[in-house]
Amino acid sequence: MFRLAYVPGVTPAKWVNVWTERMPDVPITLVAVPAAEVVGLLRNGGADAGFVRLPVDRDGLSVIPLYVETTVVMVPKDHAVTAADEVTVADLVDDEVLHPLDDTIEWTVRPGLPAFTRPATTADAVELVAAGTGILLVPLSLARLHHRRDLTYRPVPDAPQSQVALTWPTDATTDLVEDFIGIVRGRTVNSSRGRTPASPAEKPAQRQAQKPAQNGSGRRAVPASRKRVVPASRKKKGHRPR
Structure with a gap:
């Protein structure tokens, strides 16, 4: 289970939806908390990560600023x-x-x-x-x-203006926290920081993309290394190589 805290006014739905699609076996629990209490909740282990409004006391916390509000x-x-x-x-x-x-x-x-x-x-x-x-x-x-x-x-x-940020206890940067950071930052499933392997359904398409190209007659193209080389002495007028 992954516990996500958020302060009033923040709408985490878009990130939660991505999490649900990518991590169907790991339920995510939303914890609504007043802005003045969210840091204490994170430090006490009441949530794995949280959306906060800056400024906050950053002692022991990692913070990723996200957006500024009018x-x-x-x-x-x-x-x-x-x-x-x-x-x-x-x-x-x-x-x-x-x-x-x-x-x-x-x-x-x-x-x-x-x-x-x-x-x-x-x-x-x-x-x-x-x-x-x-x-x-x-x-x-x-x-x-x-x-x-x-x-x-x-x-x-x-x-x-008020700025919204994602924060979590630095000493509790788990794999699940890293996964959520990737979602918030817009990383794809196959990004270098992602932990979710590529879907097996993608493999046939990859193999098909690696097939040799075909020429215009529909025959498979012959690699240059396998083409027959005709000596210069046999390249006479009217003579066709076998």
């Missing part, structure tokens, strides 16, 4: 920023910006005005946005995860 601002549908297709951090200077304890964006200076409270989770902060008591900046995938009919979002291109 940061968006979640607001009520009647908020002034909805008049634009995208906004800047400066546009939010007069708004109370919620800062949940599980915030996944690393800020140097937080935008807007500090809110009256710090919610424990992003989900709690979304409830406060819906109540009209502040706005919230999150990675796009979290805005989609917490979608509500009374809320909307707009991209904030100049805000810091």
Whole structure:
């Protein structure tokens, strides 16, 4: 069994599907875990590998950065920023910006005005946005995860962004972990790092590809080393070699 942890907003389905096709005898178990707890889970052996949001404490961990997400601002549908297709951090200077304890964006200076409270989770902060008591900046995938009919979002291109990475305990880099790394990196089954042998069904096609080429008459071509060599003395006019 292979245990894969993932934080909210990350969708591991495409990699899990490839694993299921390539490793049908090794079940994969998904472990949903809050972003603040995933590193502890990996270090305690609760999962073999996990998708995390950077930055994390990398002590004892191997990390492969994967992709960066756009940061968006979640607001009520009647908020002034909805008049634009995208906004800047400066546009939010007069708004109370919620800062949940599980915030996944690393800020140097937080935008807007500090809110009256710090919610424990992003989900709690979304409830406060819906109540009209502040706005919230999150990675796009979290805005989609917490979608509500009374809320909307707009991209904030100049805000810091959240990066998703694959990580695992370095001392526990097993063959199964290597297999999953290969899948995430897009390696094929027959790549040099893959452990799955080529399918026997491919062998006949390989043998057929190695057959000698045929000439235009349909006869098999004769290798140059087997062609009969006629001495120069016998190459007389009208004489045909046998």
